Amino acid sequence: xxxxxEITADNAKANLEVFSSTxxxxxxxxxxxxxxxxxxxxxxxxxxxxxxxxxxxxxVGIAEQxxxxxxxxxxxxxxxxxxxxxxxxxxxxxxxxxxxxVAYSDNPVKLIGISAGVSYGALGSTHHSLHDYAAxxxxxxxxxxxxxxxxxxxxxxxxASQINKPFYLRFGKKPMPLLTEDKENTFEFGKGRVIxxxxxxxxxxxxxxxxxxxxxAKKLKSEHNIEVTVVSMHTxxxxxxxxxxxxxxxxxxxxxxxxxxxxxxxxxxxxxFLLENQFHKPxxxxxxxxxxxxxxxxxxxxxxxxISEEGLTKTALELIKKx
Amino acid sequence: MNTGELIEKSNQYRQKILKYIVGANAGHTGGSLSSxxxxxxxxxxxxxxxxxxxxxxxxxxxxxxxGHCVEALFVVLADVGFFPEDDLNTLCQYKSHYIGHPxxxxxxxEQNTGALGHGLPLAVGTAIAAKLxxxxxxxxxxxxxxxxxxxxxxxxxxxxxxxxxxxxCAIIDKNTLQISGPTAEVCNTDPVDTKFESFGWAVKxxxxxxxxxxxxxxxxxxxEKGKPNLIIAHTVKGKGVSFxxxxxSWHHGVPNQEQYAQAIEELTAAANN
Numbered sequence: 001x002x003x004x005x006e007i008t009a010d011n012a013k014a015n016l017e018v019f020s021s022t023x024x025x026x027x028x029x030x031x032x033x034x035x036x037x038x039x040x041x042x043x044x045x046x047x048x049x050x051x052x053x054x055x056x057x058x059x060v061g062i063a064e065q066x067x068x069x070x071x072x073x074x075x076x077x078x079x080x081x082x083x084x085x086x087x088x089x090x091x092x093x094x095x096x097x098x099x100x101x102v103a104y105s106d107n108p109v110k111l112i113g114i115s116a117g118v119s120y121g122a123l124g125s126t127h128h129s130l131h132d133y134a135a136x137x138x139x140x141x142x143x144x145x146x147x148x149x150x151x152x153x154x155x156x157x158x159x160a161s162q163i164n165k166p167f168y169l170r171f172g173k174k175p176m177p178l179l180t181e182d183k184e185n186t187f188e189f190g191k192g193r194v195i196x197x198x199x200x201x202x203x204x205x206x207x208x209x210x211x212x213x214x215x216x217a218k219k220l221k222s223e224h225n226i227e228v229t230v231v232s233m234h235t236x237x238x239x240x241x242x243x244x245x246x247x248x249x250x251x252x253x254x255x256x257x258x259x260x261x262x263x264x265x266x267x268x269x270x271x272x273f274l275l276e277n278q279f280h281k282p283x284x285x286x287x288x289x290x291x292x293x294x295x296x297x298x299x300x301x302x303x304x305x306x307i308s309e310e311g312l313t314k315t316a317l318e319l320i321k322k323x
Numbered sequence: 324m325n326t327g328e329l330i331e332k333s334n335q336y337r338q339k340i341l342k343y344i345v346g347a348n349a350g351h352t353g354g355s356l357s358s359x360x361x362x363x364x365x366x367x368x369x370x371x372x373x374x375x376x377x378x379x380x381x382x383x384x385x386x387x388x389x390g391h392c393v394e395a396l397f398v399v400l401a402d403v404g405f406f407p408e409d410d411l412n413t414l415c416q417y418k419s420h421y422i423g424h425p426x427x428x429x430x431x432x433e434q435n436t437g438a439l440g441h442g443l444p445l446a447v448g449t450a451i452a453a454k455l456x457x458x459x460x461x462x463x464x465x466x467x468x469x470x471x472x473x474x475x476x477x478x479x480x481x482x483x484x485x486x487x488x489x490x491x492c493a494i495i496d497k498n499t500l501q502i503s504g505p506t507a508e509v510c511n512t513d514p515v516d517t518k519f520e521s522f523g524w525a526v527k528x529x530x531x532x533x534x535x536x537x538x539x540x541x542x543x544x545x546x547e548k549g550k551p552n553l554i555i556a557h558t559v560k561g562k563g564v565s566f567x568x569x570x571x572s573w574h575h576g577v578p579n580q581e582q583y584a585q586a587i588e589e590l591t592a593a594a595n596n
Contacts, residue, residue: 034455058451061485066444066478073448076434078380079455096438097475101445105427105435 007150012175015153015208016114019171020045022157023082027053033161034058034074036083038067044084044114064089068097072107080110080161087113087170088120091132098168103141108164110157116146116170117207117259118288121297129170130288133236134264136168143189144236146170146207146258149179152234155187163189172208172259174298179210179232192240198227200323201316202247205257206233206266209307213257216312223313226320239269248274252323253282255315257307262287282322284315324367329534332402333363334594337563338587339398339408345583347415349423353573355395357498357531357558358465362387364537365463366399374404377431383460384449386434388442389467389496390424391575397421397429405431440473442466443493447483450491450551461544463492469501471512477522480551484523489545492552496531498560502574515555524553531556563590 007018027033027049035041036058041050050057058074060067064085071083083090090113091098102109113132120127136144143165147153153171160167179195187193195210196217205213210232217228229251233240247254254274256267267285274283286306294304302308306315324332336359344350365385366372372382387396394414401408406429413419420428424437434445446464453460466476483491495515503509512518516526525546530536537556546552560574561567564586567576578586 055455060478060482063478063481065440065475066447066482069441069444069475069479070448070451070482072434073445073450074452075448076445077449077452077456079452097441097444100435100438101441107434 007154007178012177013150014173014175015147015150015171016173017045018150018153019112019157020049022154024049024052026158026161027056030080031056032078033080034082036060036067036071036074036081038062038064038085040085040114043086044112046084064093065097068094068109068111069101071109072097072101072105075107075109082110082112084112084114086127087116087129087132088127091129091135091168095135098136098142099139102166103139106141106166108166110160111166111168113168113170115173117172118293118298118301119172119174121301122295124295125293128293130261130293132168132170133258133260133266137237137264137269141166142237143167145189145234146236147234148207148210148232149176151178152187152232156234159187159189170207174208176208177211179214187234190235190238190240192243193232193234194229195232196228196230198229199251200227201253201255201320202229202231202251203255203257203312203316204231204233204247204266204270206236207259209257209259212302212308213312215309216316219309219313220316224317226316228316233266236266236269239273241273244270244273245277248279248281253319255284255286255312255319257286257312259302259307260287262289282319284319286312286315326535326538329363329367331594332367333360333534334563334590336363336395336398336402338590340394341578341583341586343398343411343414344394344577346412348577349415350394350577351391351575352577353500353560353567353570354389354392354467354496354498356562356564356567357560358389358392358496359395360532360534361465361494361496361537361556362395362399364534364541366403368538369541370463371460374430377405381458381460384433384446384462386442386446386449386462386464387425387436388439388464389470390436393424396425396432400429400431439467439470440475443476443479443483446491446493447479447486447488450483450488451486453490454486454488459490461490461492463494465494465496467501468495468497468499468506468512468515469509471495471515472510480519480522480524483551487549488551489547489549492544492554494554494556496558497555498558500560500569500571500574502571504571519553523550525550526553526555528555528557531558532562563593565589
């Protein structure tokens with residue numbers, strides 16, 4: 001396994017880069033691993049993969065519908081197919097192909113939404129994917145995952161390649177520090193990872209928003225003596241209801257955080273579960289509101305909407321008052 | 324199967340299509356009757372696939388892009404032994420697997436289709452896999468002429484030519500009518516042949532209701548080394564039943580008992596000629 005990547009606290013990379021290097025690691029021993037791209041090998045960090053395994057990359061040009069249709073056809077023959085395209089286009093332009101050719105036909109394509117959320121920053125709404133969880137959650141037979149750090153990314157890719165089911169995996173391009181160095185804190189689809197534990201409040205975050213949630217939790221503890229549980233809810237669907245239930249029993253209030261519209265994503269998924277199971281406690285969904293998104297870099301946009309150490313700390317202090 | 328036997332089969336299939344559409348009180352009558360000769364020749368003379376070999380990675384694949392004409396597919400799959408024909412008595416009934424479009428819950432069906440413009444991209448992907456694995460299976464897909472405006476077809480036409488998929492054969496059931504009227508008036512896609520040729524495909528025209536002509540076209544595959552194949556099958560919507568032929572209203576019209584009896588009478592008479 002010459003390509004096997006070591007993930008440490010000191011070498012934070014973009015999850016997207018770790019996706020690519022992990023795929024390369026897998027391809028070394030398995031010629032059925034395929035990447036299908038829509039002129040997205042550069043943005044998908046797949047240039048080294050393409051150079052090393054030219055027969056294992058299928059380029060279709062800028063054509064997302066055929067990207068997913070072709071990927072489904074390939075997967076139907078047993079190929080371990082990763083269809084890679086910017087999340088904004090993948091989850092919109094090829095939505096019907098995802099619904100019918102992948103999920104409904106049960107062709108086990110791994111759909112890789114790259115540069116997700118507001119990763120493209122000032123390029124604006126055409127390039128933002130704030131709809132993908134909402135749109136894809138309504139499709140039966142699709143596992144939806146947003147890994148938070150390099151460890152979760154590598155594990156998600158390795159494990160998904162061994163599971164004969166359709167997946168949507170979403171990655172950003174910002175370097176993501178490791179959430180924890182605890183080797184016993186493992187990764188399993190459908191099971192949220194508890195990164196920090198505290199009784200006052202739970203912050204349930206997903207993807208790149210887990211890191212600022214963790215920073216906020218540390219600040220809340222050190223400056224306000226508020227103890228916060230932080231969960232990386234990497235699997236949006238199926239959601240970890242057991243963990244949600246135990247959190248609802250243990251903490252005073254819950255905040256959800258996502259780089260997605262406040263409509264239809266992680267927050268509403270958690271809210272519906274909690275309400276349907278008679279858990280009534282202070283609850284706040286943090287995400288991108290239903291408006292024309294402010295112009296700025298990814299960091300500026302996230303800060304603007306309170307998806308930051310400072311913003312989440314403020315939200316937490318306000319919510320705690322209601323407990 | 325020889326040409327005479329195939330002609331007999333088509334007649335039987337037409338009668339069965341009508342029987343099950345009447346039973347379900349739903350179905351795409353006109354297109355099932357226009358395309359049945361193509362599906363018949365594929366399953367009984369061309370495709371290397373059977374119920375016994377359906378799990379084999381080396382089987383030929385058939386993907387029905389015009390999924391709404393599922394009745395034609397189901398009667399053929401039943402006849403070649405994928406499932407008991409009696410199952411079709413449940414067509415479109417509550418809790419039946421036999422829905423109004425192809426679904427993999429029915430043995431013999433390769434892909435779930437029904438939304439148009441999906442068969443060709445799926446077939447392109449499957450044909451690329453054959454090339455990657457250096458396998459000699461072939462991939463066939465049947466499109467309606469009415470679904471050609473779907474842009475995904477043209478994306479796939481580009482991709483198929485780019486990857487030189489001479490193991491891929493698309494067939495257009497060109498019955499010239501769609502739900503709103505003549506295809507040429509709804510959105511004219513002619514000339515289809517030169518469009519596909521300019522994309523890099525090898526194209527042949529054939530009378531799609533002529534069994535012998537279909538056999539000859541399929542037996543001459545690949546038409547040109549390194550190019551995907553397109554057969555433009557000129558067909559008659561509602562073929563075989565005088566009052567249904569070339570009538571838009573039979574796109575998804577369901578015969579009443581009197582019309583059904585007349586249709587069966589005509590088909591029986593044709594079989595005895």
